[in-house]
Amino acid sequence: MVKAADKEFVKEITPQGTDFSQWYVDCITKADLADYAPVKGCMVLKPYGYGLWERIQAGLDRRFKDTGHQNAYFPLFIPESYLQKETEHVEGFSPEVAWVTHGGGELLAERLAVRPTSETIICAMYARWIHSYRDLPLLLNQWGNVVRWEKTTRPFLRTTEFLWQEGHTAHATEEEAEAEARRMLEVYRDFIENEMAIPVVAGEKSPREKFAGAARTYSLEALMRDGRALQAGTSHNLGQHFAKVFGINFLDQEGQLQHVWQTSWGVSTRLIGALIMVHGDDRGLVFPPRIAPTQVVLVPILPPRDRSAVLTRARQLEGSLKELYRTTLDAREEYTPGWKFNDWEMRGVPLRVELGPRDLAKGEVVLVRRDTGEKATVSQERLAEAVGEALGSIQDGLWQRALAFREENTGVAATREELAVIMEGRRGLVAAGWCGRDECEEEVKEKTGATIRNLPFQQRAVTGCLNCGRPAAHFVYFARAY
Amino acid sequence: MVKAADKEFVKEITPQGTDFSQWYVDCITKADLADYAPVKGCMVLKPYGYGLWERIQAGLDRRFKDTGHQNAYFPLFIPESYLQKETEHVEGFSPEVAWVTHGGGELLAERLAVRPTSETIICAMYARWIHSYRDLPLLLNQWGNVVRWEKTTRPFLRTTEFLWQEGHTAHATEEEAEAEARRMLEVYRDFIENEMAIPVVAGEKSPREKFAGAARTYSLEALMRDGRALQAGTSHNLGQHFAKVFGINFLDQEGQLQHVWQTSWGVSTRLIGALIMVHGDDRGLVFPPRIAPTQVVLVPILPPRDRSAVLTRARQLEGSLKELYRTTLDAREEYTPGWKFNDWEMRGVPLRVELGPRDLAKGEVVLVRRDTGEKATVSQERLAEAVGEALGSIQDGLWQRALAFREENTGVAATREELAVIMEGRRGLVAAGWCGRDECEEEVKEKTGATIRNLPFQQRAVTGCLNCGRPAAHFVYFARAY
Numbered sequence: 025m026v027k028a029a030d031k032e033f034v035k036e037i038t039p040q041g042t043d044f045s046q047w048y049v050d051c052i053t054k055a056d057l058a059d060y061a062p063v064k065g066c067m068v069l070k071p072y073g074y075g076l077w078e079r080i081q082a083g084l085d086r087r088f089k090d091t092g093h094q095n096a097y098f099p100l101f102i103p104e105s106y107l108q109k110e111t112e113h114v115e116g117f118s119p120e121v122a123w124v125t126h127g128g129g130e131l132l133a134e135r136l137a138v139r140p141t142s143e144t145i146i147c148a149m150y151a152r153w154i155h156s157y158r159d160l161p162l163l164l165n166q167w168g169n170v171v172r173w174e175k176t177t178r179p180f181l182r183t184t185e186f187l188w189q190e191g192h193t194a195h196a197t198e199e200e201a202e203a204e205a206r207r208m209l210e211v212y213r214d215f216i217e218n219e220m221a222i223p224v225v226a227g228e229k230s231p232r233e234k235f236a237g238a239a240r241t242y243s244l245e246a247l248m249r250d251g252r253a254l255q256a257g258t259s260h261n262l263g264q265h266f267a268k269v270f271g272i273n274f275l276d277q278e279g280q281l282q283h284v285w286q287t288s289w290g291v292s293t294r295l296i297g298a299l300i301m302v303h304g305d306d307r308g309l310v311f312p313p314r315i316a317p318t319q320v321v322l323v324p325i326l327p328p329r330d331r332s333a334v335l336t337r338a339r340q341l342e343g344s345l346k347e348l349y350r351t352t353l354d355a356r357e358e359y360t361p362g363w364k365f366n367d368w369e370m371r372g373v374p375l376r377v378e379l380g381p382r383d384l385a386k387g388e389v390v391l392v393r394r395d396t397g398e399k400a401t402v403s404q405e406r407l408a409e410a411v412g413e414a415l416g417s418i419q420d421g422l423w424q425r426a427l428a429f430r431e432e433n434t435g436v437a438a439t440r441e442e443l444a445v446i447m448e449g450r451r452g453l454v455a456a457g458w459c460g461r462d463e464c465e466e467e468v469k470e471k472t473g474a475t476i477r478n479l480p481f482q483q484r485a486v487t488g489c490l491n492c493g494r495p496a497a498h499f500v501y502f503a504r505a506y
Numbered sequence: 507m508v509k510a511a512d513k514e515f516v517k518e519i520t521p522q523g524t525d526f527s528q529w530y531v532d533c534i535t536k537a538d539l540a541d542y543a544p545v546k547g548c549m550v551l552k553p554y555g556y557g558l559w560e561r562i563q564a565g566l567d568r569r570f571k572d573t574g575h576q577n578a579y580f581p582l583f584i585p586e587s588y589l590q591k592e593t594e595h596v597e598g599f600s601p602e603v604a605w606v607t608h609g610g611g612e613l614l615a616e617r618l619a620v621r622p623t624s625e626t627i628i629c630a631m632y633a634r635w636i637h638s639y640r641d642l643p644l645l646l647n648q649w650g651n652v653v654r655w656e657k658t659t660r661p662f663l664r665t666t667e668f669l670w671q672e673g674h675t676a677h678a679t680e681e682e683a684e685a686e687a688r689r690m691l692e693v694y695r696d697f698i699e700n701e702m703a704i705p706v707v708a709g710e711k712s713p714r715e716k717f718a719g720a721a722r723t724y725s726l727e728a729l730m731r732d733g734r735a736l737q738a739g740t741s742h743n744l745g746q747h748f749a750k751v752f753g754i755n756f757l758d759q760e761g762q763l764q765h766v767w768q769t770s771w772g773v774s775t776r777l778i779g780a781l782i783m784v785h786g787d788d789r790g791l792v793f794p795p796r797i798a799p800t801q802v803v804l805v806p807i808l809p810p811r812d813r814s815a816v817l818t819r820a821r822q823l824e825g826s827l828k829e830l831y832r833t834t835l836d837a838r839e840e841y842t843p844g845w846k847f848n849d850w851e852m853r854g855v856p857l858r859v860e861l862g863p864r865d866l867a868k869g870e871v872v873l874v875r876r877d878t879g880e881k882a883t884v885s886q887e888r889l890a891e892a893v894g895e896a897l898g899s900i901q902d903g904l905w906q907r908a909l910a911f912r913e914e915n916t917g918v919a920a921t922r923e924e925l926a927v928i929m930e931g932r933r934g935l936v937a938a939g940w941c942g943r944d945e946c947e948e949e950v951k952e953k954t955g956a957t958i959r960n961l962p963f964q965q966r967a968v969t970g971c972l973n974c975g976r977p978a979a980h981f982v983y984f985a986r987a988y
Contacts, residue, residue, distance in 0.1 A: 059631065059634070059635075061580070061581045061627070061631070062585065062588070062627070062630055063581045063583045063584070063585060063618065063627075066581040066582075066583065067581075068578065068579065068580050068581065068631055069578055069579035069580075070578055071576035071577065071578050071646065074576075074577050074578050074579055075576070075577075077579075078577065094553035094556075094557070095553065095556050095557075095560065096550065096551055096552055096553050096556050097550065097551035097556055097559075097669065098543070098550050099543045099545045099548040099549075099550065099667055100548075100620075100651055100653065100667050101545045101548065101604075101653075101666075101667065102545070103544065103545060106544070118611075119610065119611055120610060121609075121610075122583075122606045122608070122609040122610075122618075123606060123607065123608040123609070124604045124605060124606050124607075124620065125605065125606075125607045125608065126604070126605040126607065126617075127603075127604040127605070127655040127666075128601065128602060128603075128604075128655030128656075128657070129600075129601055129655075135608075136545065136604075138582075138606065138620070145543070145544070145545075148544055149541065149543070149550055152541070153541075158840070164553065168651070169582055169650070169651065171582065171583075173609040173610030173611075174610075175610070184583075184609075185581055185582050185583065187579065358640070
């Protein structure tokens with residue numbers, strides 16, 4: 025029975041249709057993913073939220089190493105003079121910087137930026153380390169925290185400090201750098217689609233939206249359930265912009281001094297925001313099994329008397345499941361099974377296993393899927409097998425559902441007015457032609473709130489620019505974005 | 507053949523006996539563990555050094571989780587008012603703080619400390635999260651970076667920014683907190699001794715040396731090859747000091763409001779400094795196999811003609827070894843085998859496998875141990891087995907050698923004068939009696955440069971205080987410390 029004192033713990037989630045933003049915050053705080061910190065714009069990642077990040081880290085780190093990258097660690101602080109070397113870069117990041125001005129009780133001779141990204145400090149080191157073509161390619165990655173002072177913040181999506189990884193590579197040729205930038209975008213796509221079950225559109229950013237200091241920026245764009253897009257990962261071909269200002273030179277095989285060609289690429293805890301907003305529903309979080317910190321929750325339904333038989337069997341089943349799946353046994357006595365069902369559903373655990381006295385007698389258990397609510401009775405003997413099948417089916421089901429949602433919410437606009445109508449309605453991704461001029465991009469944004477998400481690699485035939493009607497240079501996706 | 511242009515790459519290491527500090531720095535920079543950063547007191551962890559940290563992280567993280575802890579992440583920035591709440595704590599850390607005063611182009615209303623440690627921000631959150639005995643114990647750990655503004659710095663041992671983990675727990679009773687503080691020290695001891703082969707003395711810090719804000723601090727003390735001690739890990743029983751000032755209260759089972767009892771504990775990249783200085787020799791680094799990023803290096807000795815037979819076999823052997831051990835094949839053509847031998851020895855790789863044309867003909871390889879230089883010829887058929895045996899033997903040999911070194915360098919002093927003589931000579935750990943008074947501790951430090959490392963858990967009988975001759979309250983170890 026739920027005791028009076030426990031009732032307050034039954035969590036209420038605002039429905040998505042009522043207020044999507046509030047639904048999002050409810051999910052995060054009530055499922056204990058994160059909490060607001062007493063520092064403006066910062067959040068605390070609680071164990072359940074950090075567990076997601078640990079799984080993202082593990083999955084990506086393995087892929088980075090499989091593609092020949094190594095991890096390193098560069099300083100948190102960047103001298104102001106370094107940040108100012110690359111003109112576009114400093115213009116892009118300066119307004120967002122947190123500055124350390126005092127250390128050890130003294131005013132510093134030069135202000136130190138708390139890194140908003142590490143291109144400049146890493147390039148300073150690369151200039152010291154790279155001398156010969158034999159030192160190339162240099163393929164490093166860093167896991168760490170960065171700080172960008174933001175006016176409006178939202179947990180996981182935009183916080184003053186966030187956790188991320190940033191890859192930084194140097195190459196002997198432009199072709200290699202371009203191939204690396206594209207390869208790492210593909211590594212991200214593989215992880216995000218196959219592990220997180222989030223469909224993404226891979227493409228190139230428009231010049232206005234590219235990274236400050238890059239030659240070209242590639243991005244993955246995902247569609248959230250409120251019809252807004254979210255940039256889920258970026259990879260930059262930096263060209264020789266940084267190599268020139270930091271003097272990263274090497275002697276090539278012919279003994280000629282050359283500038284290196286560089287890339288950088290990153291994903292952040294933002295991915296957790298995407299995970300929530302792509303799969304969640306009105307009952308709370310829904311996690312794809314491959315990324316879920318807990319894949320299976322086992323809830324014993326204890327009779328008033330002789331509780332030990334059910335509990336003993338539940339512990340046995342937990343033991344055997346644990347070897348194969350991330351399993352939690354919820355044997356707490358202060359909550360009813362019904363309360364636990366709601367609670368674990370809210371927390372997004374993909375599969376629930378119920379074991380009551382009647383199940384025990386029949387040698388069965390009941391499996392309940394989080395994604396569809398579907399129930400199935402299976403014999404205890406083939407539990408491990410059935411759980412494996414169910415988790416596979418849930419992973420696939422969530423992927424298909426997200427893919428179908430994106431298809432249903434991808435429209436076409438021949439004119440800016442058509443785009444505006446869609447943006448006032450269900451939003452989503454909108455395919456359109458674009459002439460390639462900044463002023464059209466700017467005007468569309470001003471009038472509709474939609475921005476060019478990217479120029480997809482899979483270009484389609486388009487005739488005219490949705491804004492000016494001139495011949496279209498590119499097929500693009502517009503959306504309102506987080 | 508070593509080409510003229512490559513000669514500069516043959517690394518020279520200053521002998522330990524000539525200048526231990528220079529030997530230490532040579533090892534770090536020439537073996538590519540780390541490099542100096544262009545920010546005062548900061549270093550860059552290069553892939554080989556970061557690889558050690560990844561192994562330390564993996565080994566400890568598993569142990570933390572096995573003892574019921576979960577990871578979380580708290581903000582980098584701590585408002586000045588939070589840092590000032592616990593009197594001892596603020597006095598201890600304020601002089602070392604780096605302050606953020608500007609963010610987003612504006613002067614901040616309140617300065618933000620870049621965390622030197624996270625007790626205060628974490629306690630602020632615990633006060634929000636803990637309400638009932640059911641919320642206890644709360645067992646969290648954080649992996650991250652901290653900043654302490656240091657006047658003199660040394661790579662890994664004392665840098666402005668460093669990487670570490672900090673555990674923070676809250677308990678219902680004093681006994682539980684005490685047990686936790688002791689348990690985590692034991693987790694550290696197990697890891698440091700069994701994986702890193704570094705013998706440590708576990709004990710309690712004197713009140714003068716305890717953590718700012720703790721009731722009691724426990725430490726592990728290791729002896730370096732220059733006779734100086736290094737604190738390798740600490741665990742603090744915080745009592746209710748922080749709970750009282752941050753108001754971390756809970757209703758106990760009787761419905762009474764109580765303050766929680768807390769602990770915190772941490773180890774840092776400093777452990778890498780200990781690893782270098784406990785095992786290294788005049789040829790460079792020596793890594794115990796369990797912690798070594800590369801356990802086995804395979805160097806083919808290629809004949810002038812028909813190189814492919816040796817190389818092909820070397821690749822086959824690499825393939826089979828890789829499944830069991832962290833193996834690198836050094837097939838670089840621009841260096842001679844002799845140059846490679848020196849290079850990998852300098853980098854501390856525990857075991858080398860050599861394969862030349864004669865070995866190939868006989869179906870053999872030569873194994874060379876880094877710790878003893880011992881060579882053994884083994885048949886290729888039982889290579890994997892022989893490598894496993896050799897690695898086990900090296901791990902054990904390094905442990906025994908470090909233990910013997912510590913025994914040989916542990917002395918006894920009945921008086922301060924005796925201690926002073928030892929400190930002017932070979933140094934090492936010195937066992938002595940201490941009355942327990944601050945003034946004696948202070949005077950000994952002033953006159954001999956030695957500090958009380960800790961009051962070992964394994965107390966021995968002592969008669970008088972080495973400084974004042976009064977009855978000794980404790981058996982302690984003195985040493986000059988890093």
